[in-house]
Amino acid sequence: MRIWPGSFTLRQWIEKSWKYKLALLLLLAAGLFLCAVLSLCIGSTSLSVPQAFKAVQTGDIAAADYRILVYVRFPRTLAAMLSGIALAVSGVLIQAVLNNALAGPNIIGVNAGAGFAALLAAALFPAMPDLIPAGAFLGALLTGLLIFLLAVRTGAGRLTIVLAGVAVSSILSAGIDAVTLLDPDLAVGASNFMIGGFSGISLKKVFPAGWYILIGLLLALPAGNELNVLSLGEDIARSLGMRVTLVRLFLLAVASVLAGAAVSFSGLLGFVGLLIPHIARRLTGNDNRLLLPSAGMMGGIFVLLCDVFSRVVFAPYELPVGIVMSFLGGPFFLFLLLRTKRRRIHDGMA
Amino acid sequence: MMEWRNVTAGYGGEPVLQNVNLSLPAGRIISLIGPNGCGKTTLLKTAARLLPVKEGEILLHGQNTAAFTRRELARRIAVLPQTRDVPDISVNALVLHGRFPYLGWSRQPRPEDRELADQAMRQTGVWNYRTRSLRSLSGGERQKAYLAMTIAQNADWLLLDEPTTYLDINHQFEILKLIEQLQKQRKTIVMVLHDLGQALRYSHHIVLMQSGKIVSCGTPDTLFQSGLLQKVFHVQPHRQEKEKRPFYFFTPLSD
Numbered sequence: 001m002r003i004w005p006g007s008f009t010l011r012q013w014i015e016k017s018w019k020y021k022l023a024l025l026l027l028l029a030a031g032l033f034l035c036a037v038l039s040l041c042i043g044s045t046s047l048s049v050p051q052a053f054k055a056v057q058t059g060d061i062a063a064a065d066y067r068i069l070v071y072v073r074f075p076r077t078l079a080a081m082l083s084g085i086a087l088a089v090s091g092v093l094i095q096a097v098l099n100n101a102l103a104g105p106n107i108i109g110v111n112a113g114a115g116f117a118a119l120l121a122a123a124l125f126p127a128m129p130d131l132i133p134a135g136a137f138l139g140a141l142l143t144g145l146l147i148f149l150l151a152v153r154t155g156a157g158r159l160t161i162v163l164a165g166v167a168v169s170s171i172l173s174a175g176i177d178a179v180t181l182l183d184p185d186l187a188v189g190a191s192n193f194m195i196g197g198f199s200g201i202s203l204k205k206v207f208p209a210g211w212y213i214l215i216g217l218l219l220a221l222p223a224g225n226e227l228n229v230l231s232l233g234e235d236i237a238r239s240l241g242m243r244v245t246l247v248r249l250f251l252l253a254v255a256s257v258l259a260g261a262a263v264s265f266s267g268l269l270g271f272v273g274l275l276i277p278h279i280a281r282r283l284t285g286n287d288n289r290l291l292l293p294s295a296g297m298m299g300g301i302f303v304l305l306c307d308v309f310s311r312v313v314f315a316p317y318e319l320p321v322g323i324v325m326s327f328l329g330g331p332f333f334l335f336l337l338l339r340t341k342r343r344r345i346h347d348g349m350a
Numbered sequence: 351m352m353e354w355r356n357v358t359a360g361y362g363g364e365p366v367l368q369n370v371n372l373s374l375p376a377g378r379i380i381s382l383i384g385p386n387g388c389g390k391t392t393l394l395k396t397a398a399r400l401l402p403v404k405e406g407e408i409l410l411h412g413q414n415t416a417a418f419t420r421r422e423l424a425r426r427i428a429v430l431p432q433t434r435d436v437p438d439i440s441v442n443a444l445v446l447h448g449r450f451p452y453l454g455w456s457r458q459p460r461p462e463d464r465e466l467a468d469q470a471m472r473q474t475g476v477w478n479y480r481t482r483s484l485r486s487l488s489g490g491e492r493q494k495a496y497l498a499m500t501i502a503q504n505a506d507w508l509l510l511d512e513p514t515t516y517l518d519i520n521h522q523f524e525i526l527k528l529i530e531q532l533q534k535q536r537k538t539i540v541m542v543l544h545d546l547g548q549a550l551r552y553s554h555h556i557v558l559m560q561s562g563k564i565v566s567c568g569t570p571d572t573l574f575q576s577g578l579l580q581k582v583f584h585v586q587p588h589r590q591e592k593e594k595r596p597f598y599f600f601t602p603l604s605d
Contacts, residue, residue, distance in 0.1 A: 099435065225457040228443070229450055233435040235400050240503065241424030241451035286438050 021290055024283060028297035032081070035304040039077040040069060042308050044316040075203045080307040080321070081300040082206065083266035086213045086258040088280070088299025089220050091273030092292055093255035094144075096227040097248045098151060098161055099234075104277070105140075105259035106270025108165030112172035113143025114256075114263040115193065119176055123183040133209035133264035140260030143168060144252045152245070196267035196322030198307055205265045212261035217296070219254045224289030226251070231286065269322055272299050275329045278336065302329070351376050352397065352507070352540075356406035359396040365404055366392040366562050373567075374555070376411070376506070379533050380540045381549040384559035385582065390542040391432070393559070394509050397540065398429040410507075424451035428503040430496055432511040432542075441487070441495045442480040445471055448502030470501040474528060490521025497528065508532065510541040514548065526552050546583065550574065550598040558582060574598065 041047045047055070047065060055065035091104045098108070105111050117139025121131040146168060151161050176194065180186050192199075226247055229237045238244050259273065280295035303321070310324040352374040360366035366389045374380055382390040395401045397408065399415060408415045410426060418426070428448075437444075448470065449463040459467075471477045474494040484492055493513065500508055513529070514522040526548060529539050543549040549556060550570040558565045558573060560582050566573055571589075573579065579587045585600040 222457070225450075225453070228439070229447055231435065231437045231439075232444075232447060233431070235395070235429070235431040236434065238400055238420065239398055239424060239427070239429035239431075240447060241419075241421035243420050287443070 021284075024290070025293060025297075028294055028301070032297045032300050032304075035301050035308070036077050036081060039080060039304045039308050040073045043068075043073065043311045071202070075201050075206055076198045076307070077304065078203075078210070079198050079201045079206045079265055080303045082210055082213050083262035083269060084272055084276075084299035084301070084303030085296040086216065086262040086299075087269060087272040087303075088276035088295040089217060089292060090255040090258040090262070091277040091299075092280075092288065092295050093220055093223075093227070093251050093258075094273070095277055096230055096288060097148070097251050097255065099231065100161060101278070102159075102162045103165070104270070104274030105255065106268070106273055107162060107169070108147045109143045109169035109172055110140045110147075110256060110259045111263050111268050111270045111273075112169045112176065114140035114260040115268050116172045116175045116179070117142075118264050119179045119186060119193065123179050123186055126185070129205075130208070133212065133261055136209075136264035137212065137257055137260035139172075140256040140263070141253060143172065144256040145249075148248065148252055192320060193267040195320040196269035196325070197310070197318075197320035198266060199318055199320070201265060209261040209264045212257050216254050216258040216261065220251070220258065221292055221296075223251060223254075224287070224292050227288035227292075228286075231288070266303075267320075267322060269303065269325060271325055271329050272303060275333050276302055278333070282336075351409075351411060352538075353409040354406070355409070357396065357403055357408060358405040359401055359403050360389075360392055361401065367396065368562055369406070370562075370564060372557065372564055374538070374540060374557075376538045377533070377536055378538060378554040379529060379552060380538070380555040380557065381543045381553040382540065382557045382559060383543060383546060383549050384565075387561075388559045389562045390559055391511055392562075393557075394429070394511050394540065394542055395431070398427050398509050399423060400429065400431070421451050424503065424505070426505050427507040427509060428500045428505040429509045430500050430511060430513065432515070434496070436484050436492070438483055438485050440481050440483055441471065441476050441498075442467070444484060444495055445476075445480075445498045445502050448499040448504075451503065466504060467498075467502045470498040473501065473531070474498040475524070488518075488521075490517045490524070493517060493521065493525060494528075497525065501532070506536070507538045507540065510539065512542050512544055515544050522548070546579070546585075546587075546600060547598045550587075551596065570598075571596070 037049065041049060041052050045068060047069070051065060052069055055063060055069055060066055087105060094103050094105055094108065094110070095101055114136040118132045118136040121135030125131050147161065147165055150164050226242065229240055229242055230244070230247065234244055262269070276299040277291070277295050280291055280298050284290040284294050306325045306328060307321045309328070310319040310321045313319065354370050354372040357370045358365045358368050370393070382393060384390055392401060396403060403416065415423060445467045446459055446463065449459055449467060452463060453459065471480055474497050476491065476495045476498055479487065479491065484495060487495065497513065514525050517525065529541070530552065533539055550573070553570060555568070556570055556573050557567050558578060565582060566576060566578050574587055574589055579585065580603060584603050586603055588599050588601065589596055
């Protein structure tokens with residue numbers, strides 16, 4: 001009996017029907033919008049939708065509602081949405097570039113690289129907070145390149161790449177620990193940073209990283225067909241006329257921009273990049289043209305929901321969203337793995 | 351015609367192919383044979399520029415293949431490697447990827463791309479399961495789907511690495527029949543075949559290789575008479591005719 005939408009008949013329908021694709025995208029867009037509204041309204045002081053609307057419309061800067069909405073909720077909602085979208089899309093890209101369903105920005109160390117470089121920048125140049133996103137991007141890119149070179153140069157198998165990523169990731173995490181130990185001023189912020197979260201975020205922290213994310217998305221979203229061809233394997237992609245190494249390098253750079261920029265303001269919310277591409281693939285099949293936007297929107301929805309949950313569950317206290325995410329996402333991911341037929345997992349790794 | 355001039359190629363380290371000179375006629379079925387590890391696959395991959403030419407040059411109808419962009423090359427030479435990932439996508443999606451070297455910036459297939467993909471699926475007989483996932487197909491069906499992708503690429507040269515290996519015998523013959531059909535449509539087929547009998551029976555031209563060198567290059571019958579098969583494979587070849595077509599079989603040398 002096939003209950004889960006990985007089943008064959010649904011897949012066939014997806015492949016055939018552009019109506020399904022359109023409906024899915026519209027549904028996800030509506031969901032994303034709804035979650036954003038939810039995130040704007042719910043919190044330690046909850047506002048109803050009409051209240052919120054009125055507060056913005058009157059634009060009374062002195063009113064508490066307005067100030068909460070514009071200076072607290074809006075930056076937070078934007079940050080959660082952007083980082084969710086960026087990390088999920090980055091995950092799809094990395095999985096396709098390394099041709100490895102086990103990969104993700106946190107697994108192969110891209111997030112840790114971004115975090116390490118961001119903290120290093122903060123420790124060395126405390127007066128220049130603008131360096132943090134640039135540092136995060138650079139750290140993510142260098143780590144990504146390192147893993148890519150390992151993959152290409154050694155011809156290492158897929159499992160080896162993941163293990164190498166775990167090793168690199170733990171080295172970089174040790175680097176993060178070292179920086180925070182040596183610079184006690186950073187320590188308080190750093191523990192929040194490593195768990196990941198959005199409390200106390202401001203628009204100044206979200207941008208310019210937010211622009212990096214938008215540019216990254218503009219470059220990533222049209223690449224669906226290239227990802228599809230890459231998934232046929234290196235030799236076939238090349239014989240179909242693709243400049244494989246160039247395309248992979250480019251997409252990995254884009255994935256690093258996305259993950260690095262997200263990490264620079266949201267902290268190490270790594271799990272999204274692995275979890276969401278997998279869930280999204282159940283709904284879209286393996287067509288990356290549909291997977292990229294779907295995973296992006298699902299990432300946004302997931303992070304927004306987790307953030308709202310983190311604000312509400314012990315209100316007026318807040319949990320860092322990274323904790324909520326792992327508590328909600330982890331078991332769900334395990335559940336998915338259990339439902340996956342054994343064969344498919346093996347094929348994915350063969 | 352594809353002409354190899356003093357080509358040295360291989361993976362890193364000691365090159366597998368050293369100073370290979372070879373000329374392959376267009377419009378024929380050409381098989382590469384030789385013991386395991388003799389460099390057949392390396393030769394095929396080098397011809398398609400999947401491996402770099404370290405020295406020498408390969409000319410395709412007089413033009414150096416190194417001068418083509420990948421895209422230009424893909425419109426002239428299509429390759430089917432032996433080991434492949436099997437993605438979880440439909441046959442239809444796979445075959446459409448054969449049109450990749452012709453797509454514009456939007457990467458949207460045009461009606462003629464779909465038409466050519468459909469034709470390729472009809473010709474290879476995968477049309478009826480075009481909506482099924484590759485992973486749900488048998489080895490033979492899968493091979494035909496990949497062949498359809500290669501055909502949709504619409505290149506004049508098809509390079510196939512062991513297209514019949516690991517398939518059930520009836521599927522092997524179906525594939526070989528398809529290959530003959532393609533040759534009649536003026537394609538050139540260069541393939542690595544493991545089965546000597548099939549290679550001799552179905553090819554116009556045989557390239558025999560041993561440890562990175564070309565041992566002989568000619569028609570199946572000249573090869574059969576040359577005594578090289580005994581020397582290279584340590585077997586006794588036999589030739590018989592059925593319905594005016596030769597077939598070959600082999601027995602151990604000591605018999």
